[in-house]
Amino acid sequence: MNWLDICALEEIPQLGSRVINGPKGDIALFRTGADEVFALDDRCPHKGGPLSQGIIYGKQVACPLHNWQIQLESGEAVAPDVGCAHSYPVRVEDGRVQLALDKVRESA
Amino acid sequence: MQKLKLVMVGNGMAGVRTLEELLKLTPDMYDITVFGAEPHPNYNRILLSPVLAGEQNFDDIILNPLDWYADNGITLHTGRKIVEIDRRNCKVIADDGTEAEYDRLLLATGSNPFMLPIPGNDLEGVIGYRDIADTQQMMDTAKTHKHAVVIGGGLLGLEAANGLMMRGMDVTVVHIGEWLMERQLDRNAGELLQQSLEERGLNFLLPQFTSELVDDGQGRVKTVRFKDGTEVPADLVVMAAGIRPNTELAESAGLACNRGILVSDTLQTFDPKIYAIGECASHRGIAYGLVAPLFEQAKVCANHLAMLGYGRYEGSVTSTKLKVTGVDLFSAGDFMGDEDSEQITLSDPIGGVYKKLVIRDNVLVGACMYGDTADGGWYFRMIKNNQNVSEIRDHLMFGENAIGDTGHQGQNKAANMPDDMEVCGCNGVCKGTIVKTIQEHGLFSVDDVKQHTKAGSSCGSCVGLVEQIVLNTVGGAADVKPKSDRPVCGCTDLNHGQVRKAIRDNHLTSIPEAMAFMEWRTPNGCATCRPAINYYLISTWPGEAKDDPQSRFINERAHANIQKDGTYSVVPRMWGGVTNASELRRIADVADKYQVPMVKVTGGQRIDLLGIKKEDLPSVWKDLDMPSGHAYGKSIRTVKTCVGSEFCRFGTQNSTQMGIDLEHALFNMWSPHKVKLAVSGCPRNCAESGIKDIGIIGVDSGWELYIGGNGGIKTEAGEFFVKVKTEDEVMEYSLAFLQLYREEAFYLERTVHYLHRVGMEHIKQGVLADPDRRKALHERLLFSLSFEQDPWKERIEKEELKQEFRRIAVQQLDEVNA
Ligand code: SRM
Ligand SMILES: Cc1cc2nc3c(=O)[nH]c(=O)nc-3n(C[C@H](O)[C@H](O)[C@H](O)COP(=O)(O)OP(=O)(O)OC[C@H]3O[C@@H](n4cnc5c(N)ncnc54)[C@H](O)[C@@H]3O)c2cc1C
Ligand code: SF4
Ligand code: FES
Numbered sequence: 017m018n019w020l021d022i023c024a025l026e027e028i029p030q031l032g033s034r035v036i037n038g039p040k041g042d043i044a045l046f047r048t049g050a051d052e053v054f055a056l057d058d059r060c061p062h063k064g065g066p067l068s069q070g071i072i073y074g075k076q077v078a079c080p081l082h083n084w085q086i087q088l089e090s091g092e093a094v095a096p097d098v099g100c101a102h103s104y105p106v107r108v109e110d111g112r113v114q115l116a117l118d119k120v121r122e123s124a
Numbered sequence: 125m126q127k128l129k130l131v132m133v134g135n136g137m138a139g140v141r142t143l144e145e146l147l148k149l150t151p152d153m154y155d156i157t158v159f160g161a162e163p164h165p166n167y168n169r170i171l172l173s174p175v176l177a178g179e180q181n182f183d184d185i186i187l188n189p190l191d192w193y194a195d196n197g198i199t200l201h202t203g204r205k206i207v208e209i210d211r212r213n214c215k216v217i218a219d220d221g222t223e224a225e226y227d228r229l230l231l232a233t234g235s236n237p238f239m240l241p242i243p244g245n246d247l248e249g250v251i252g253y254r255d256i257a258d259t260q261q262m263m264d265t266a267k268t269h270k271h272a273v274v275i276g277g278g279l280l281g282l283e284a285a286n287g288l289m290m291r292g293m294d295v296t297v298v299h300i301g302e303w304l305m306e307r308q309l310d311r312n313a314g315e316l317l318q319q320s321l322e323e324r325g326l327n328f329l330l331p332q333f334t335s336e337l338v339d340d341g342q343g344r345v346k347t348v349r350f351k352d353g354t355e356v357p358a359d360l361v362v363m364a365a366g367i368r369p370n371t372e373l374a375e376s377a378g379l380a381c382n383r384g385i386l387v388s389d390t391l392q393t394f395d396p397k398i399y400a401i402g403e404c405a406s407h408r409g410i411a412y413g414l415v416a417p418l419f420e421q422a423k424v425c426a427n428h429l430a431m432l433g434y435g436r437y438e439g440s441v442t443s444t445k446l447k448v449t450g451v452d453l454f455s456a457g458d459f460m461g462d463e464d465s466e467q468i469t470l471s472d473p474i475g476g477v478y479k480k481l482v483i484r485d486n487v488l489v490g491a492c493m494y495g496d497t498a499d500g501g502w503y504f505r506m507i508k509n510n511q512n513v514s515e516i517r518d519h520l521m522f523g524e525n526a527i528g529d530t531g532h533q534g535q536n537k538a539a540n541m542p543d544d545m546e547v548c549g550c551n552g553v554c555k556g557t558i559v560k561t562i563q564e565h566g567l568f569s570v571d572d573v574k575q576h577t578k579a580g581s582s583c584g585s586c587v588g589l590v591e592q593i594v595l596n597t598v599g600g601a602a603d604v605k606p607k608s609d610r611p612v613c614g615c616t617d618l619n620h621g622q623v624r625k626a627i628r629d630n631h632l633t634s635i636p637e638a639m640a641f642m643e644w645r646t647p648n649g650c651a652t653c654r655p656a657i658n659y660y661l662i663s664t665w666p667g668e669a670k671d672d673p674q675s676r677f678i679n680e681r682a683h684a685n686i687q688k689d690g691t692y693s694v695v696p697r698m699w700g701g702v703t704n705a706s707e708l709r710r711i712a713d714v715a716d717k718y719q720v721p722m723v724k725v726t727g728g729q730r731i732d733l734l735g736i737k738k739e740d741l742p743s744v745w746k747d748l749d750m751p752s753g754h755a756y757g758k759s760i761r762t763v764k765t766c767v768g769s770e771f772c773r774f775g776t777q778n779s780t781q782m783g784i785d786l787e788h789a790l791f792n793m794w795s796p797h798k799v800k801l802a803v804s805g806c807p808r809n810c811a812e813s814g815i816k817d818i819g820i821i822g823v824d825s826g827w828e829l830y831i832g833g834n835g836g837i838k839t840e841a842g843e844f845f846v847k848v849k850t851e852d853e854v855m856e857y858s859l860a861f862l863q864l865y866r867e868e869a870f871y872l873e874r875t876v877h878y879l880h881r882v883g884m885e886h887i888k889q890g891v892l893a894d895p896d897r898r899k900a901l902h903e904r905l906l907f908s909l910s911f912e913q914d915p916w917k918e919r920i921e922k923e924e925l926k927q928e929f930r931r932i933a934v935q936q937l938d939e940v941n942a
Contacts, residue, residue, distance in 0.1 A: 023932050031648060031674040036932045045932075049648040066690040069678040071651040078651035080678040080686050082551075083581065085651075096576045 017105065017116040025111050028053065033068040033077075038117070043104065044068035045113060046088050048075055053113050054088035055106045061086070061099025127155045130429065131216055131226035133206045133373065135160025137169055138402025138418035139232025140188055145426030147196055153430060156198045157224045159216070162255055163203040165190050168566055170415060170601055172259045176287030177448075180563060182256060187566040209377035211395060228429060231374055231385060231393070231400040235367040235413070240275065244337025249345040250361045253284045262360065266291035269359035273297075273348045275334055277304040279446060281364035282317075285326055286448045288360070296356055298348065299330040300365075308444040308455045312471060313478050313494040320451060320476065329356070337361060369404045369411045384411035389436045391425040401425050407437065414442050415601035419568070443504045445497070445595060452493075454500035454595075457507040458482055459492035468521055481521060486514040499523035501591045501602075509609075515883060547593070548579035548586045555593060562597045569603035570594060571610070613652035615644050620870035624660045633661060633669040649675075656871035659758065662794060663866050666908040673928070679756035681928065683915045684741055692741060693734040696750035697791075700765040700784035700803075701729030707750060714747050728755070728762035728800070742929055745916040751791070752916040758872070761800045763787040764812065768805030768822065775805035777822025782851055783811075786820075789855060790862070792912035793905070796869040796878070799862065814841050817865075817875040818858050823847075827854050831861060831887070832879035840876045843884060846892055857891060860898045863905035864890045 028034045028047040035042050035058055042058035044067050052075070058068045065081030072078075075088045085094035091101035105116040130146075132139050135158050143156060160166075164186075171185040193200040201222060208217040215225040237252025239245050249265065251258050265272075266288060274285040277299030289295045297304075303314030304321075318328055333351040337358075340346035347355045369384040380386045380394045384406025391399050391407075402418045403411060412418060417440035427435030443456030461467050461482040470479045477495035481488060481503065487510050491503040502523065506513065513520055541547070543556030561567065561576045570591050574581040580590040595602045611617050618626070623642065632638040635657050639649060649657070654675035661669035673681045684692035698707070711731055715723050721735035730753055736744055745752075754760060765783030769775030783803040793799070802811040803820040813819030815835035819842045821828045826849040833842030845861070848854055864887065869878035879887065891898050919925045 020934060022934060027927070027932070029674060029927070034932050036934045063688070064690075065688075066686075069682070069686060069690070071654060071677065072674065073648050073650045073654065074646055076650075081688065082578075083651065 019107070019114045019116050022113045022115050025051065025053070025108055025113055028113065031072045033072065035066075035068045036115075042066070042068070043115070045106065045115070046072055046077060048072065048088065051108075053106045053108055055104040055115050056086070056088065056091045057102040059101060060084055061091075061093055061101055062097070067101060128153060128227040129225055130154035130156045130228045130230065131224050132156065132158045132230040132232060133216060134232035134234055134370075134402070134404070135162065135164075135166055135200070135202065136232055136234045136402065137166065137187070137415055138234070138422055139230060140166040141419055141422040142230060142232070142401055142425045142429070143196075143198070145422050146429050149426055149430040149432065151196075154228070156196075157201070157226075158193070158198055159201045159204050159206050159218055159222075159224070161203070161205040162257070164256060165193065165200070165202070167256070168598075169255070170598065171563070172253075172256070173283035173287060173448075176259050176262060176284065177290045178287075184563055185566075206373060209373060209398075211377055211398075214397065227397070229398045230425070230429070231398065231404060232402045233370040233373060233404040235369045235403040235411075237363055238366040238368050239363050240334060240365055242334060242336055244339060244345060245363075247337055247339055247345040248343050249359055250337060250363065252363050253280055254367075262288060262362065263291060265360045266293050270294055271296075271357045272360040272362065273356060273358040274362045274364055275299075275348075276364035276366070277301060277328070277330060278307065278364060278366075279305060279444060281362070282321065282446060283448060284362045284364055286321070286324075288362075289325055293360070294327075295325075296327040296329060296358075298332050298334055298350075299328070300333055302331055304328075304330070305444075305446070305453075308459075308492075309453070309494070310460060310480060310492050312469075313453065313455070313480070313492050316473070316476060316478055316494045317446075317451065317453060321448075367403065367413055369406065371404060374400065374404070382406060389424075389438060390428045391421055391437060392428070399425055399429065408439055410439065412440065412442065414444070416440065416603065417442060419601070419603065441504075441508050443500070445500070452495055452497040454494075454497040455490075455492040456500070456504045457488075457490035458484075459490035461490060465489065470521055479521065483513065483517075486512050486517075488513050488520070498592060501595050502588070512883065515885075547589050548577075548581075551578040551581065553577050553579035558590065558593050559597050562594060568594070568598055568601055612656055613650055615639075615646040615649050615653050616642060618642055620656065623657065624664070624870075627657075627660050628664050631665070633665050635661065635672055635675060651677075659794065659796065659871050663796075663908070667911045680758070682738060682741065683752055683756060683919065684736070684738075685756045687735065689735075691735045691737055693732050693755070694736055694741070694744055694748070695726060695728075695730055695732045695753035695755035696748050697753040697787075698730040698750075699787050700763055700780055702765075702780060702784065703730075710748055710750070714744055717747065718744060726755070728753075729764050730755075730762065738929055739931060742919050742926055746920045751914045754792075758795055758797050759799070760787070760790040760793040760795070761798050763790075764800070764802040764816070766804050766810035768803075772805055774808060775822070776824050777805050777827065779803040779805035779811065779820075779822050782820065782822075782827075782854060785851070786855065786858060789859065789909075791909075792914065793862070793866075793909060794912075795862070795866050796871050797874040799865075799875070801858070815839060816842060818842075818861065820854060820858070825849070827851075829854070829857060829861075832876040834874055834876045836874075843879065845884075845887075856898065856902050859905045860891045860901035861887065863901040863908075866905070866908075867901075 031049055033044050033046045035044055044056055044058040046054045058066050060067050060079040062084045065079045067077050069080040070077040076085050078085055084097050091103040093099045107114050166188040168185040168187050174180040204218040206216045207219050215223050217223050237254050272288045272293040272295045274281045274297045277297050285295045285297045303311045304318050335351045336349040337345050338347045345358055345361050348358045349355045371381040371385050374385045375381050385393055385400040385404055387393055387400050387405045387407050391401050393400050401421050420440055421437050424435035424437040441457050446453045465482050465484040468481045480492045482490035488506045541555045544554050547553055547555050558577055558579055573590055580587045609619055626642055632641055638657055658672050658675040662671050678686050684694055718740055720733045724732045726732045763783040763786050765780045768779035769777055799817045801818045802813040802816040804811040804813045805822045813821050815833040819830040819833050828847050829845045830842030831845045834840040865875055
């Protein structure tokens with residue numbers, strides 16, 4: 017795992033998100049009400065809507081374009097919708113948000 | 125904590141629905157054990173008729189498969205009948221000796237078909253119509269025998285008769301009433317129904333009284349004999365002459381019964397540990413025989429089992445729909461009427477259409493329709509709501525389409541639509557898909573359908589049609605509450621009115637506080653309730669409640685409209701649609717500098733710059749140096765104007781200036797939904813004042829104000845509100861009306877829907893009747909607005925508000941990729 021330092025936890029608003037440039041397009045970092053942080057490709061499995069711009073609640077985000085509900089942990093859409101946004105490992109160390117880019121995906 | 129033990133007797137629709145409601149409220153309070161006499165998990169009993177008619181299979185109608193019980197930790201005993209309740213020791217005993225102790229007992233034993241007490245009623249081939257076993261027997265008999273007699277011309281009897289006919293039997297319906305379904309239809313509709321069923325091949329004998337069922341010598345029925353001595357051949361006799369609440373078990377346990385187990389408004393029997401629900405229960409003297417009321421009971425019963433203690437069941441208005449494909453029939457409420465009521469009827473015997481509406485004291489109390497039932501759901505809602513119909517009385521008969529808010533409803537009759545016809549244009553969902561989903565997933569409400577198919581979840585114009593399809597598919601079981609009664613979302617049971625009232629009465633000023641106070645089920649709500657609560661807070665407590673950007677839809681957080689590719693559009697404000705060379709020059713410069721892909725004149729008299737990157741928004745606003753047009757908000761949008769008396773040869777008033785003044789006064793106003801105004805200088809109405817939330821028309825002697833117009837999903841002409849003399853009055857009356865709307869409308873309710881909900885009289889009372897009240901409303905709006913600033917300007921000036929628009933730069937990423 018190659019952990020990258022992203023930002024301080026406070027730089028992501030609670031129930032909000034920030035966007036970074038990833039090697040394969042934008043990655044969205046979400047912070048929940050309970051201060052957990054998750055990272056997903058910023059592309060909705062439906063029609064590519066920017067998930068970072070959605071409303072966040074519990075451990076889910078509602079896509080701003082057509083309101084699919086995406087689970088932040090797995091990137092899976094909530095039934096009855098079907099689809100998955102790629103997720104990345106994230107951790108918070110000493111108040112800093114860190115993200116790991118997986119190699120698997122790049123070779124896939 | 126030790127879990128309590130809940131035992132349920134009767135594994136049918138009412139009981140299992142109660143468990144579902146209970147698990148939603150408190151998944152862990154009880155260890156649940158269920159006994160069901162039938163050897164099946166809970167299935168949708170009302171769909172036995174389509175199964176009999178060959179339109180569906182038994183597998184299709186299972187509501188809760190065995191997995192459901194297992195997943196929820198419920199112990200299920202199928203095929204076991206409870207024969208004794210030992211109240212002293214709090215346990216029940218089944219026919220095979222199985223025992224179960226309870227802390228709470230729920231009786232949901234349903235009812236039994238009433239078997240006429242005549243000789244021969246126990247012969248082979250004589251059955252009731254109640255469960256899978258009966259249905260199976262009918263299907264088997266149809267393969268080997270020819271003649272069927274159905275006793276009873278009610279809902280159940282006709283569905284049985286139709287099904288048997290579809291399976292090739294020669295069917296005669298015997299009925300003691302003078303017309304069919306006399307409990308649900310008046311004579312006219314009943315006769316039309318009979319005619320159409322005769323055309324399909326059913327035979328009827330009515331009024332006719334059965335005296336005896338005759339043995340064929342081997343213990344099987346051969347003929348049905350009547351009081352007048354006549355006979356008809358019968359290999360199968362289906363008794364559908366009514367049902368009797370199944371109270372045997374309760375009675376033997378000493379619980380008070382009188383045509384049903386007596387229950388209170390909390391669905392408790394005389395023994396407070398024992399609840400009864402569904403067809404076996406008698407509430408205020410009524411034992412209901414339809415699903416919709418049972419589901420209402422289930423909600424209340426679950427509330428008490430969960431020990432919340434605030435639900436009350438106060439009875440239900442019921443509606444009926446016959447599930448015979450191709451026959452449209454609907455009745456609800458008191459459709460017979462009496463001396464105190466008035467009736468409006470429409471009768472077209474040739475076209476096969478008959479409609480009757482019963483009105484008492486200006487309230488619709490009953491409806492009975494045959495042939496064209498597209499508006500059944502709409503009438504039913506008005507009946508349930510006790511809605512005053514005096515203002516729409518003239519159009520009432522012509523249906524919702526002539527008045528209401530749900531788009532295409534009457535135009536396309538759901539029943540006649542082919543399966544491949546599109547219902548929801550936004551999401552491309554066809555009728556067939558909706559019907560199939562309803563059946564496969566056992567859905568009962570429009571919200572369920574929205575969730576599973578997306579139909580109706582976008583612009584909402586097809587919601588009426590979807591509702592109709594739900595009604596057609598599941599009949600009276602459909603859950604068709606008006607929007608204002610429905611909970612805000614799945615996070616709460618409270619509706620919009622209750623949420624707003626709680627916020628006002630308890631001085632709640634933040635979302636976490638409001639959710640804690642109202643016992644929200646989720647930690648931070650969802651994308652439906654948070655924006656609503658946020659609006660209620662800031663509109664109720666201006667200056668005190670703090671706006672929460674994370675509870676706003678992205679457009680209102682970014683102050684621009686998100687586009688399909690994730691870029692944004694920018695619409696600067698042009699007061700009253702008036703601009704000048706220097707603004708146009710700045711717009712042109714911005715278009716060049718940011719390489720804006722499209723510059724477009726909007727339908728709201730201003731200019732749209734489309735395709736701007738989010739990061740660029742603050743600098744675009746700065747370069748434009750124009751205020752926000754709020755083209756993205758549940759807020760004031762535009763005030764359209766025409767050239768008016770300054771230039772136009774017909775102009776009577778300076779409409780342009782009036783519009784500019786109004787737009788300045790309303791700048792930054794948040795509202796339940798978007799608000800659009802227009803001011804025209806004369807009745808030629810070039811600013812299209814007729815379809816605006818407030819439309820103002822200059823006339824020689826002053827100004828006319830119209831409210832509740834809408835040019836969107838369903839075009840609605842504004843209604844005349846008041847005529848005033850001066851510009852100041854236009855301002856005061858308009859702002860007062862808008863403040864009333866801001867205080868009373870539900871989130872996402874436009875003025876037209878608010879107007880239809882509360883009625884013009886109410887608004888006139890609020891704004892026109894009392895000058896002091898009007899001035900107070902006006903003042904309150906000005907007070908609210910005093911806290912608002914141009915959001916673009918704020919974001920140019922305040923560094924901390926810019927975070928929303930910035931990306932985090934992560935350099936190493938490119939190296940990782942390399
Ligand atoms: C830009 C504009 C179309 C245009 O190019 O002219 C427009 C664009 C949108 N309209 Fe509109 N409407 C525009 C004038 C209208 C008009 C005409 C008018 O205002 O005179 C109407 C009918 C009048 C009315 O509202 O009563 C109109 C009725 C709607 C509706 C239906 C509202 C309803 O209550 O029935 C929606 C959907 C909604 O708001 O829920 C909608 C929603 C939308 C949205 C915001 C859809 C969305 O949620 O993303 C569109 C944003 C497009 C985008 O990607 O930026 N738009 N829209 C117009 C902006 C006017 C302005 O200057 O602010
Ligand atoms: C063919 C048909 C069509 C219908 N169509 C419609 C319609 O279109 N619209 C509508 O609203 N309603 C319709 N109904 C009525 C609707 O199905 C009932 O109102 C509803 O099912 C009643 O629910 P319940 O839970 O009270 O009873 P049930 O669903 O009958 O459940 C009671 C269960 O308890 C079991 N039971 C009884 N005693 C015991 C015992 N001692 N021990 C263990 N188990 C026991 C029974 O076997 C049964 O399974 C229809 C009914 C039928 C039969
Ligand atoms: S601009 Fe309005 S009418 Fe045009 S596609 Fe968008 S929402 Fe529909
Ligand atoms: S793109 Fe996300 S819901 Fe359509």
